[in-house]
Amino acid sequence: MIRSALLMIVLLMSTDAEALQVIGGDVTVVQGGTAILPCHVIDTNDDLTQITWQRKTREKPHNDNFLTILPRDGAQFVNGRDDRFKYIGNFNSKNGTLQLSNVTLKDEGSYTCIFTLFPSGNQKTQIPLNLLGTLNFFFTLSSTINLFLLPPLSLLNFIVQRNAFLCTHDNKHFES
Ligand SMILES: *[C@@H]1O[C@H](CO)[C@@H](O)[C@H](O)[C@H]1NC(C)=O
Numbered sequence: 001m002i003r004s005a006l007l008m009i010v011l012l013m014s015t016d017a018e019a020l021q022v023i024g025g026d027v028t029v030v031q032g033g034t035a036i037l038p039c040h041v042i043d044t045n046d047d048l049t050q051i052t053w054q055r056k057t058r059e060k061p062h063n064d065n066f067l068t069i070l071p072r073d074g075a076q077f078v079n080g081r082d083d084r085f086k087y088i089g090n091f092n093s094k095n096g097t098l099q100l101s102n103v104t105l106k107d108e109g110s111y112t113c114i115f116t117l118f119p120s121g122n123q124k125t126q127i128p129l130n131l132l133g134t135l136n137f138f139f140t141l142s143s144t145i146n147l148f149l150l151p152p153l154s155l156l157n158f159i160v161q162r163n164a165f166l167c168t169h170d171n172k173h174f175e176s
């Protein structure tokens with residue numbers, strides 16, 4: 001009884017003391033599909049001054065800023081625009097969520113959203129974007145085929161080779 005009461009108090013205290021956190025996610029999308037890159041901050045009363053998105057993908061292997069979101073100007077591309085990205089979050093509720101449409105293999109990688117907060121400074125999290133493309137599909141398909149078809153095939157192969165060996169052997173036998 002006392003133990004559970006103590007546990008209760010500890011739990012309440014720890015939720016009370018919970019600190020600012022940036023919540024992201026792990027995203028998987030099919031090629032040509034639309035990905036939602038979720039990102040928001042919880043447990044803070046800080047002022048949000050800017051949201052920045054960085055990416056490190058197959059196409060752009062260096063972690064670079066590509067989008068900044070300011071309260072007045074909204075979303076702005078940093079190194080060239082890419083209209084497939086759309087800011088669908090909400091600045092006032094500290095939501096930096098992005099939408100990426102027509103996803104290609106080149107987009108696969110790691111996306112980082114950074115919240116510039118006052119007074120706590122920059123807080124960020126990484127969101128991996130994985131592609132479930134045709135490549136993966138064929139890989140899965142071929143391993144399934146290997147698994148189910150190869151054993152009978154190799155057995156057949158073995159039988160054919162054995163018969164061929166026996167035939168040549170028999171022929172030689174006849175010849176001699
Ligand atoms: C996405 O692909 C569709 C179909 O190919 C095209 O009509 C559309 O303009 C593309 N959208 C963007 C933002 O590139």
Ligand SMILES: *[C@@H]1O[C@H](CO)[C@@H](O)[C@H](O)[C@H]1NC(C)=O
Nearest residue numbers: 040088089090093095096097
């Ligand atoms: C953030 O914005 C996205 C897109 O509008 C929405 O789906 C999501 O529920 C929002 N997250 C929170 C915590 O409000």
